[in-house]
Amino acid sequence: MPESRRLDRLTSMMRRRGIVFPSFEIYGGVAGLVDYGPVGATIKRKVIESWIDHWTSWGDIVEVDSPTITPKSVLVASGHVGEFNDYMSECLSCNSAFRSDHLIEGLHENPDSLGGEELDSLISSNDISCPKCGESDWSDSRPMNLMFPTTIGAMSSGREAYMRPETAQGMFMLYPSLYRHFKQKLPFGAVQTGRGYRNEISPRQGMIRLREFNMAELEYFIDPEDPPGRNELGENEGTMVEMISDPEGEYPGDHRISFRDALDRGIVRHPTVASFLERTYDFLVKIGIDGDKIRFRQHAGSEMAHYASDCWDCEILGEYGWIECVGIANRTCHDLESHEAHSGTNLLRAWRQFETPRKVSREVLSPNGSVIGPIFRQRAGEVVSAISELSGIPSSIPFLLSLEDGSEVEITSEMVTLKKEEGNVHGEWFTPHVIEPAFGIDRIIWHVLDHAFTEDGKESEDYVTLRLNEKVCPYDVSILPLFDKDGMDVLAESLLSDVLAIRGIQVNLDSTGSIGKRYARADEIGVPWAVTVDHSSLTDGTVTVRNRDNQQQIRVPTEKLISHIENRDVSSLF
RNA sequence: GCGCCUGUAGUGAAGGGGUUAUCACAAGAGGUUUCCAACCUCUUGUCCCGGGUUCAAAUCCCGGCGGGCGCACCA
Structure with a gap:
């Protein structure tokens, strides 16, 4: 069985059993958009719920939810508008594509600011040659709009906006409320799950590169002078992982x-x-990713995103090779500072209390209004503010004071009083740094399925078991009446409604075909427990429970089974 | 976006100008009374879309859309 075909078998199983489909298929489909079907949507929801639970159970992390439509100004400040609206020129000789502004680097002060026509004219007038093949035969430059533009409001009065390319900006917008929510104390974090949008040039590889995708991001706000984390790390004998560090860095290479x-x-x-x-690794293993197929790769300086000062990818090995599924970036103060500058707010900061108040004493010149007023009359206000804005104390009095309009006035000793101000400074304002783990949920779901997909042909050659972790299985239990009559059908229905009544538990009932076929169907979509109602069930109120992964079977009273399902510990029955 | 390959029931495949498009599995109804994809009978359902060539197109040609791989791109 050639390994290359496992991908095809997995993909067709996912379609056949209702996990993931291409979207809008009856209209020809759209590349880069997928639907989660009845089985897949539950798996997806459980992955997301596990993710939220993993982070919020830490205690200082809360969940928020922001709009996907984002005004342009926000994305200008974040840098996405500049970074995402690049022009590309293509060499018609060798078909290589390059960023147009990079081609004319040095020929213009700010190539990034130019439009398509200006770029084209600079490229042709300077006879730029292709860096790859040396020819000078360029296509017209085309803008690469990686964000989906839209308009808020009707017609021409509408405000320019984009579908968000990441959820992170929403959390930066909420920083002031988060700061208040956490009683003005760092560190704290916020998570958000939801859709992100990127108009990919060529989506590929099924659900790996999508145009609309599910993301889950955490923004953790810290004091850069007191970064937490060291104490939370596992001890020395902790999990060993593969880490590929920055090839241009101090410790290049592949470490275990x-x-x-x-x-x-x-x-x-x-x-x-x-x-x-570490916490990312723990989460992935918790939902069923194979720990041996996880590695971390540090970004080289040259491939770093425009906002990140340090960045690691978490890559997972599957049918498509090593795929980046999580990015963990130290975004530093970039976003908050930029939003502060663009919006003019001063709310994007935190207060750092000094351990002991710092004594400060300084001399100030205090303007004497009763003298200055009558002398300068309508210019008095200007003079008073100029005095209080002086950076130092003049060496002698009287002195010449420069006003805003450039003129000078003489200040005499009667106009000012030299005061010595004593005081305590208890702390200072600063912009927090942000550490951001960003998860591609669809890619993680793909790898959960990939790692769970097991083909171990018992007697028949292609018996498929989806060994999903119970946290992410589409159904918790399958109920199977051995025969669909003689009262077993009725008993199964009543057991079904009892289990359906349990909050958060998904059950299905399957009474068609042979019992073996029904086990196989349940195994294929990863239902961990199959409950069979048989003849004995009718007389003694017991049922059999079968373990998906080893086919082991036990008989238990129905009530006991229900209470174990309620407590999510069916496995303890074995 | 470029190049090569490609698109037939839910899934996987056969058919490559000419009656009503074939097969397996899946699915539905019934039978069988069964604990690991058993069997029997019956049933439903398919040529990606649009043009063109032709008496006749699922088949050949062109374009679009989708898929695979390579190049490029990839917060």
Whole structure:
């Protein structure tokens, strides 16, 4: 059985059993858009719920939810408008594509600001040659709009906006409320799950590169002078993982190392980043990703996103090779500072209390209004503010004071009083730094399915078991009446409604075909427990429970089974 | 976006100008009374879309859309 075909079998199973489909198929389909079907949507919801639970159970992380439609100004400040609206020129000789502004680097002060026609004329007038093949035969430059534009409001009065390319900006917008929610104390974080949009040039590889995708992001706000994380890391004997560090960095190469060692040796440069690497690993393993198929790769300086000062990818190995599924970035103060500058707000900061108040004493010149007023009359206000804005104390009095309009006035000793101000400074304002783990939920779901998909042909050759972790299975239980009559059908229906009544538990009832076929159907979509109602059930109120992964079967009283389902510990029955 | 390959029931495949498009599995109804994809009978359902060539197109040609791979791109 050639390994290359496993991908095809997995993909067709996913369609056949209602996990993932191409979207809008009866109209020809759209590349990069997928539907989750009845089975897949439950798996997806459970992955997202597990993710939210994983982070919020930490205690200082809360969930928020922001709009996907985002005004242009927000994305200008974040840098997405500039970064995402690049023009591309294509070499008609060798078909290579290049960023147009990079081609004319040095020929213009700010190539990034130019429009398509200006770029084209500069490229042709300077006879730019292709960096790859040397020819000078260029296509017209085309804008690469990686964001989906839209308009808020009707007609020409509408406001320019985009579908968000990441959920992160919504959390930066909420920083002031989060800061208040957490009683003005760092560190704290916010998570958000939802859709993100990127108009990919060529979506590929099924659900790996989508144009509308499910993302889950965490923004963790910290004091850069007191970054947390070191104490949360596992001890030295902690999990060993593969880490590929920055090839241009201080410790290039491929390491097999614990998170704590990686931090202590400087491979991971930041304690909070190290802590999130570990917690990311823990989450992935918790929902059923194979720990041996996870590795972390540090971005080289040259491939870093425009906002990140340090970045690690978490890559997972599957049928498509190693795929980046999580990005963990130290975004520093970039976003908050930029939003502060663009919006003019001063709410994007935090207060750092000094351990002991710092005594400060300084001399100030205090303007004497009763003298200045009568002398300068209508210019008095200007003079008073100029005095209080003086950076130092003049060496002698009287002195010449420069006003805003450039004129000078003489200030005499009667007009000012030299005061010595004593005071305590208790702290200072600063812009928090942000550590961001960003998860591609669809890619993670793909790899959960990939790693769970097991073909171990018992007697028949292609017997499929989806060994999903119970946290992410589409149904918790399958109820199977051995025969669909003689009262077993009735008993199964009543058991079904009892189990359906349990909050958060998904059940299905399957009474068609042979019992073996029904086990096989349940195994294929990863239902962990199959409950069979048989003849004995009618007389003694017991049912059999079958373990998906080893076919082991036990007989238990129905009430006992229901209480174990309620407590989510069916496995303890075995 | 370029190049090569490609598109037939839910899934996987056969058919490559000429009656009513074939098969397996799946699905539905009934039978069988069964604990690991059993069997029997019956049933439903398919040529990606649009043009063109032709007496006749699922088949050949062109375009679009979708898919695979390579190049490029990839917060």
